[in-house]
């Protein structure tokens with residue numbers, strides 16, 4: 001058993017802050033045992049500076065960063081108490097976000113650990129037992145100040161203490177990912193991994209998200225609507241504090257939002273983001289949930305229908321196409337009329353048209369297999385949402401399988417674009433309006449829309465923008481009852 005009695009100096013875990021009137025956040029770029037830093041083209045100068053020392057080093061790419069001596073890392077500690085953070089706190093800063101009086105506050109706490117720390121959890125547990133302390137207070141130490149080794153092309157090694165800031169005016173490729181990032185970065189150790197984050201203003205982050213969500217070629221007002229939705233979503237994610245213990249504020253994947261830096265950013269994207277700077281959508285006492293999807297196919301759905309629970313007041317579902325107003329998509333006959341008889345707007349890009357109207361086939365055998373059935377006899381559509389999406393369906397075969405998740409229904413039918421479809425052929429409606437279908441060997445599905453159908457319909461936003469509507473009108477159409485709010489940055493840190 002190895003007990004280590006070494007005093008560890010803790011540093012800032014997270015560095016979100018209000019600086020010059022902007023909220024700066026840390027967005028994960030990569031993590032691993034070793035991280036390569038290369039210039040996107042040619043060579044780049046990277047300027048490194050240790051947080052606690054006023055020394056900077058300028059190194060030329062390509063560079064490789066690795067942990068100096070991973071075996072000596074002390075990753076486990078005993079949390080003695082959590083107290084308010086003061087400027088002269090010498091413990092461990094942990095940040096979280098809170099919504100207070102229609103403003104985003106950065107809440108800072110000081111985590112005070114016992115001076116002992118441990119290389120493995122078993123040693124930490126043994127120590128708590130020997131000292132009559134609770135195991136529950138053992139926690140992974142997200143960051144210490146171990147040294148990393150930065151080696152250049154010639155094999156010259158520079159040893160630097162983490163957390164480490166580095167900057168580059170040129171685009172860098174990190175960990176071999178073919179995307180370029182410039183500006184300010186933070187390199188830190190979380191657990192036993194190196195983590196590199198992009199430290200940047202929220203709006204620069206939003207500009208790196210918008211093109212992945214709606215396409216950089218979208219009209220300005222649609223891009224502006226998407227920018228406000230993505231910014232609101234980002235602030236909502238910060239308030240969830242889901243990466244509170246990971247050493248960054250947001251990750252760069254679909255778990256949060258896909259962030260690709262300057263990739264596909266253009267002048268229109270930047271205009272959309274910076275002309276709506278700070279704009280988010282709120283409801284009384286809370287930030288709006290600005291979920292969105294590719295194409296509703298006629299009407300959007302309610303959050304309750306699609307995800308269960310109580311429907312949020314601004315996500316009740318709205319009409320997207322005026323022609324759909326007179327139809328009731330909870331009824332099979334109206335769904336069939338809409339999908340087979342109404343031509344939808346065909347003025348958009350090909351991806352828009354294929355999201356609006358589609359058809360596909362699946363064999364009865366494959367459908368049965370997807371459901372874990374050896375044989376499918378018939379199926380019953382119990383309920384559709386107001387967008388026409390099937391949200392409750394029962395399959396009868398050698399056993400009975402009932403699905404009441406729009407997502408699982410799409411999966412079962414072979415990963416369809418949406419669950420707003422009908423199955424070609426005859427059907428019978430029972431006295432409670434349930435639709436009974438005995439499928440043949442192959443089911444032909446005719447559908448509309450792509451995605452879950454809740455919140456803003458991106459193709460609808462594109463259409464509204466092309467018709468000359470502004471981003472405010474687009475947003476309040478899809479998120480009724482919300483208002484645009486710009487004064488949520490109170491520069492509050494407590």
Ligand SMILES: [Zn+2]
Pocket residue numbers: 243250251252253255256257
């Ligand atoms: Zn995430």
Ligand SMILES: [Zn+2]
Pocket residue numbers: 295296297298299300320321457458459460
């Ligand atoms: Zn729509």
